[in-house]
Amino acid sequence: MPMNRPATTALAAALCLLTAACGGSFDDDKTSTKTTEAAASKTGYPVTLDNCGQSETFKTEPSRVVVMNGASVAEVSTLLALGLQDKIVANQQTYGMSEVSGRAAAIKALPTGDIKLNEAYDIPREAMLGLRPDLVLSVTTYGFDQKNGFATREQLKQVGANSYVSPQGCDDDPSKMTVADSYQLLRDMGKIFNVSDRAEKLIAASEKNIAAVSEKVKGEKPPKVMVIFSNMSMGSNDFSSVLAKGIVNDILAKAGGANAFENAAKTTFADLSKEKVAATDVDALVVISYNDPNPAAYAKKLLKEFPQWPAAKNNTYVTLSDSMYLGPSNDLAVQKIAKRLHPEAF
Template sequence: MTLHTLRPSTPKNRRPAARAAALVLGLTFLTGCGQSVTDATRQTAPASAATPAGQIQNCGRTLAFTSIPSRAVAMTPGQSELLIKLGLADSVVAEAQSKGRELAAELKSTGKVIQLSDKTPPGRESLLGVRPDFVYSPTGYEFTAEQGFASIEQLKKAGAESYVATAGCLERRSSAEVGDLLTDIGNLGAIFGVRDRAAAVQEEARTALNDVSKAVDGKKRPRVLEVFVEGSTISAIGAGIEHDMIHRAGGDNVFSPTDPAFSSFFSAVISPETLTQKNPEAIVFTTLDKAHEQATLAFLRQKFPNVPAVKDNRLIAIDSDEVMPGTWGNIRAVQEIARGLHPAAS
C-alpha cells in the first residue's frame, strides 16, 4: 500500500488542513447568567445589559473579556452563519473567505458588514483595518503571520481577542469530534452575553445529531472512504472531525486515527492502488464548488469503475465549507452523509 503523509504547508491541501481539529478545553463561565434572547434573528440584549464572559479557555490560551464584543469578524461564511444563529448579526463588521458568495441577508441588512477576502484569509492590513475587537476563525491557519495574515499577538495588541474553533485547534485536529461545536456555541454565548440563546442552539444541535443516530441505528454500516481530490491527487481523510462525521452518519471509515499515516496529520495522499485495495462501499468527497464536484465525480468514475462505491453510485459530495470547524455546517454534513449512506432512513 502506498500512503504518503500530506504536508499541511502545501497549497493544495491548505483547505482540507484548515478543517482539521485540536485541543478540547473546558467551557468556563466565570460570571452569572446573561439575559435571555427574545428574537434570535436580531441583535441580542444590549452590551450594557449583558454579563461579560470574564475568561474563556481556547486552544491552550486564556481569553479575557471585560466587555461584550461589538466589532466581530467572521473568518468564513460558516462562522458568520453561527453568529447569526446566535442572534449576533449586528455585532459583525466583516466576513472573510467568502468564495464569491453574497453576504447573508441578516448581515446585508445591517449595512455595515464588508467582505475582506475571497478564497484566502485576509491580509494583515485588511483585517486590522476594520478595527475588530473579536475574530472568530475555523482554524489557527488564518492567523499565520508568515503568510501575511495578522497573528493572534498582533490582533491582541490592536485590542482584539481571537477565537479558534475547538475542532480547529492544532493539538486536537486528529481527535476532533462534531460535538466540539457545542463547546464553541457555549463559549460564544458567554463571550457575547447570550447564554440562554446559546443553550437553545446547543439543544437544537444535540437534537439534530440524536435524530441521525436514531435513524441509522441498527442499519448495516457501509465501509466508507473519505477523500479530497485535486487533479489526479487523492488525499484520504483518516482522522479529525470528518472521520467523526462518517461514524455519526452510520458508516465505518476504511482508515482510522490509529493508522500510522494519520498519527500526526488527519489527511494523507494515497495511491490509486490503495483506493482500489480498500474497496469502499461508499465514497464521501469534499468539494470547493460545483465545477470541482463534477471533476471529482468524473475522475472517480473513469479511474475506479469497478470499486463498489462507484459501481453502485454511492458517491456523496459535501461542500468543503460544511466541514470547517465551528460551523453549523458540521451538523448539516452529518445529515447529508447519513442520507447518502442510508437513503431508506431519511
C-alpha cells in the same frame, strides 16, 4: 482552491480546528467582586475564556468582528446561525455553497473590509489593525502567527481587540476533531456575545436530529466510505485530498458508516496512490465541494474510473459542503449520508 502552500496549510488546518474552557472573571477585592457579579448578572459581562492557554476577557459584546479565512467556514457560519451577522465588519470565509438554505448568499453579502489579501489569502497585519476590530476569529493559531505576516494575539490585545482560535485549532491538528467541537464553538460564541440561550437551542436541536438518525441505522453494517475533496490535490498524488481522520469520521459513524481509509494515515489527509485507491473496497463516496459548482460531476468521474467499487456498481455517492466541517450544521451531513447509506431505514 489555489494549491500553493499557504492555502494548503490553511485548508488542512481548517478541516479542522481547540477546546476552550470557560471561567469567571473576579476582582480580588470582595466589594468589587460583589459589584462585578451584580453587573454580570444583568449584562452577562464580563466573560472570560481560556483559549489556547491565553485568557480572553470580554467586558462588553463585540461589535467589530473580523473573521479570518483559514479555508474555513465554521466561524462565519456559527455567527450567522446565532443571528450575529450585524457584528461582522470583515469576513474572508466562503465555500460558495451550503447545505443550509440561504447561507451561502448570506455569507456572500457580508462585508469583506475591502482588504488586499496576502499570499495565504488572508488579512495581513497592517490591514487587520486598520479594521479596528474588537474581536478576531481564526480557525487555527496559523492566523495569528507573525512569521506568516499576521497580527499576533498580543498585538491585537494592545489595540483593544480580543482574539479567538476555534476548537482543535491550538496545535493546528484537526485529526482529533469531533462534532462536539462544533458544539463547543457554538457555546463559546454564545458566551462571548451573551446569546447562550440561542447556542444551546441550536445544540439541542442538532443533538436531537443526530440521535434520531443514529437510532434508525443502529445495528446496520457500516458501509466503507471514501471522503474526498472535489477536484483538488493536497499533495503529490491525485488522491491526496482523501480524508483519513477528523470530524468526518465522527459524522460517518453517527450516520452508520465507516471511513474506508481511516487507517491509511495518522494525519487528517491520506496521500494515496491510484493503486491503493483501486485496491480498496469503497461502498459509498462522499465528495466535499470547496467552491466547486459541480461536485456531482467529479463523483461520477471517480465512479467511472473505479468500476470495481461497490459504490460504482450501485451508483452510491453523496455531495456535501460546509456540513462536513466544524460548524453548526453537522446534523445535516449525518442525515444526508445516512439516507444514502441506509435508504431502507428511512
